[in-house]
Amino acid sequence: WTSRDLPWTKNLEVYNKIVFGNNSFRPNQREIINATMSGYDVFVLMPTGGGKSLTYQLPALLCAGITLVISPLVSLIQDQIMNLLQTNISAASLSAGMEWAEQLEILQELSSENSKYKLLYVTPEKVAKSESLLRHLEILNSRSLLARFVIDEAHCVSQWGHDFRPDYQGLGVLKQKFPNIPMLALTATATASVKEDVVQALGLVNCVVFRQSFNRPNLWYSVVPKTNKCLEDIDKFIRENHFDECGIIYCLSRMDCEKVTETLRAFGHKAAFYHGSMDPGKRAFVQKQWSKDEINIICATVAFGMGINKPDVRFVIHHSLPKSIEGYHQECGRAGRDGQRSSCVLYYSYTDYIRVKHMISQGGLGQGQMKMGYNCKASSGRMLETNTENLLRMVSYCENEVDCRRFLQLVHLGEKFDSTNCKNTCDNCSSSKILIDKDVTVIARQLVELVKLTGERFSSAHIVEVYRGSLNQSVKRNRQETLHLHGAGKHLTKSEASRILHYLVTEDILAEGVRKSDLYGSISSLLKVNRSKAASLLSGGQSITMRFPSTI
C-alpha cells in the first residue's frame, strides 16, 4: 500500500500540501488512503492525534460523490466542520436537533449534480432511525454519487468496548444496503476482541487492517495510593512538576468535578469543571477558556475528551479509578500530543473500586448504556458482567507493583511491548523496590488446569475467584466449590493470582476469547487454553518464574 505510482498519487501530494498545508504524510496515512481509494474496506487503529481525519477527508476531495461520515457526537461534528471550513472545504451535517426543512435542503443540495458538499457528517441515530436519509443515500448511489462510508470512533459499535453506543449497532444496515460502497472504520482504541466485534457488526468484507503502535514514549505513567489527602497531593504534584501548565483531572462524578475544582481554586490554581449535566453554552465557554489558556486545569468526567485537540496538555490526572484499561489509555492519550514529556498519574484506592462497581451495577455508566431499548433488560446481566470484568482488569493494573505500565496497557490492547524500551518512564520500571524471582510453575499449571476443568467458559476474574476458594453465588451456581482445585490458591492475594493468570495470557498459554450470547448478541470474555503452548507446562517440561516484591 505504500505505492506512489497510483492514478491519484499526484493529486494526493498536491492536495495534501496545498489544501491541508502538510509537508508530508504521517505514518500509515498514505497507505490507508491508497487502500480505501482502491475500493477496499479498511479498519484503522491509530492513536489519538495520529491524523485519522486526513485519511478520509483527502479521499473525499479526490473522489466523485459524497463521503458519509458517522461520528458519535454533535460537538465533534461541529469541530470537524469548522476545521474543514478553515481549509475552504464545505461539509454538511444532519443531526436530530435540526429543523426538518433545513435537513431537506441539505439532502437536496447533496443530490444535485454539482453539490457544493463533499462530506456529510451524521450522528449514528440518523442512520439507524431515519428512513429518509437511507432513501437519499439510495438515490445518490443510483447516480454513482456515493463515494465512501466512514465510521469514526468505530469502537463505539462494540459492547465489549469502553464506550458502547447502541445506535452504532444499527450501522450494519449500510453494508447490507450498499455492499459495494467502501467502508473506512477508524478508532484510537481497540482490543483484538473489540476489533472482531466491530468488523462483524459493520459487515466489513476482507478488510485491510492498519494498526500502529499505541505506545506513547513521551507519557510518564504512575499509580499512587489515594489517601484522604488526595487533593493536597494533587496540588503538590502540580506545583512541583507542572505549575501553570495545562492539564485534565478526570473525576468520577459531577459532584467530584465541582469539589476538586473548588479545592484547587482555593489552592490558587486556575481550574474549572466540565461535565455532562452542564448546559451546552457553559460547556462550550469552559472549553473555549481552556483552549485560550485562560484556565489551565479542567476537572472533568469522561464526557470531556473526544475531540479535544489541545497539543500542550502536560498532565492527565485520574482522581479516581477509570472504568477500563482501554478507557484509561485513551484518556491519558490526551496528554502530550505535541510529543513533549507529560505525566499521567492515577490515584487509586480500593474504596473507589467499590464506588465504581456500585455505579456500574446501577447502570450509571452513562453514554446510552441504559438506552438499550428492546433488549435492555435481557442483556443487562451480560453487560454488567462485561463492565465488571473491565473494571477488575483496571484494579489489577493498579495493584500491580512490578510490571511495566506500558507493557500492561499495550498487552491489553493486543500489542507486544518489550519493557526494556520503557527506559524508566513508569513508576514500576523506575522503582527501587527490591524484587525477587519466584517459581510459579505449580500455580501456573493449576490455573491452566482449572480453566480446562471448568470447560473454558469463564472469565479470568471468575477463575481467580474459584482458585482462591470463593463461595460467591456464581461459584456455587456452577457447583465449583467441589472441584479439587477450588481454594488451591488461597495463599495468594487476588492481585497476585490475577497477575499470574494474565501473565499466562501474555505468554499465549491461555487466550482470551469473546463469547456472544445467542439471543441478544451481547458479549463477555472467556479464557481458553492454547493446547500446543500449554502442553509443555502441563507435562512438567516448562517452568515459569515471575518477579515479586520482596516482603522481607
Ligand code: ADP
Ligand atoms: P486523530 O483524529 O487521529 O486524533 P487528527 O486527524 O485530529 O487526529 O489530527 C491531529 C492533528 O495532526 C491535526 O491538527 C492535523 O491537522 C495534524 N495532521 C494530520 N496529518 C498531518 C500531516 N500529514 N502532517 C502534519 N500534520 C498533520
Ligand code: ZN
Ligand atoms: Zn515501564
